[in-house]
Amino acid sequence: MKFGIVIFPGSNCDQDVIDVLSQTMNQQVVKLWHKDHDLQGCDFIMLPGGFSYGDYLRSGAIARFSPIMQEVIQHANRGGYVMGICNGFQILTEAGLLPGALLRNQEQKFLCKNVYIKPETKNLLPTSLLDTNKPYKIPVAHGEGRFYTDADTLKRIQDNDQVMFRYCSHDGLVTPEFDCNGSLDNIAGISNEGRNVFGMMPHPERAADPDLGNTDGKAIFESLLAGVLA
Known part of the structure; x- marks a missing residue:
């Protein structure tokens, strides 16, 4: 499996994702610059966290028009895998790849x-191996992370089993009290209808090494790889 990590001006979590995928998960990884028009044959594209273009206008609003995004959108529309974390999630919504x-x-x-997040389904790659009864401790670092959509879209997301994670308590209670940013229905991550594009605000790459005192995020990468390589 060949992963491509897109790097925008202002990305600051790209190396974290590269290290987890290449060193911890032993996968082939290449860096993709935002001005490129070549995905270099990558099977899975990752949009990392950070502050692309300084988060001017809205987070992800400028990065969405980077040259590389033309290729990422085409890749996704062909059924190729794409995942955005934090700022990457914001970029994917701005690009229309996620609702x-x-x-x-x-x-x-x-x-x-x-924070703690709870998997809502096992029918998506990043959650396929996770325990839907277990809360996972994953860091957040964002100023614009409150997921919002209209009522019809929310119903469609729920009916199609597209919710990946919801914010919860340390013992798995999903209530507004434990919704760290005010997201609609405690939503912390979703997929598209085609189940090949994923976005989440928490940072699993920051919780995937024993030296960090937390490996809950590693389980998400293991789950993702197991689904892709199956």
């Missing part, structure tokens, strides 16, 4: 802390 939008956090503050 909804990521708005300013409810309390208008930048969040940087560990």
Whole structure:
């Protein structure tokens, strides 16, 4: 499996994702610059976290028009795998590859802390091996992470089993009290209808090494790879 990590001006989580995929998961990884028009034969494209183009206008609004995104959109439309983490999730919604939008956090503050998320389905690659009864501790670091969409789209996402994760308590309770940013229905991650494009606000790459004191994020990468390589 060959992974391509897209690097935009302002990306700052790209090396974290590269290290997890190449060193921890032993996968082939290449860097893709935002001005490129060549995905270099990559099977799976990852859009990392950060502050692409300084988050001017809206997070992801400018990055969505980077030259490489033309190729990423075509790749996704052909059924190729794409995943965005944090700023990458924002870019995917701006590009129309995922429904909804990521708005300013409810309390208008930048969040940087560990939270708990609960898998909502086993029918998506990043959650295929996860325990849907287990809360996973994963860090967040964002100012615009509040997932929002209209009522019809929300119903469609739920009916199609596209919700990957919801924010929850340490013991798995999904209530507004544990919704760290005010996201609609506690949603922390979703897929597209085709189940080949994924986005999540928490950072699993920051919780995938024993030296960091937390490997809950590694389970998400293991799940993703198991589904792709099956």
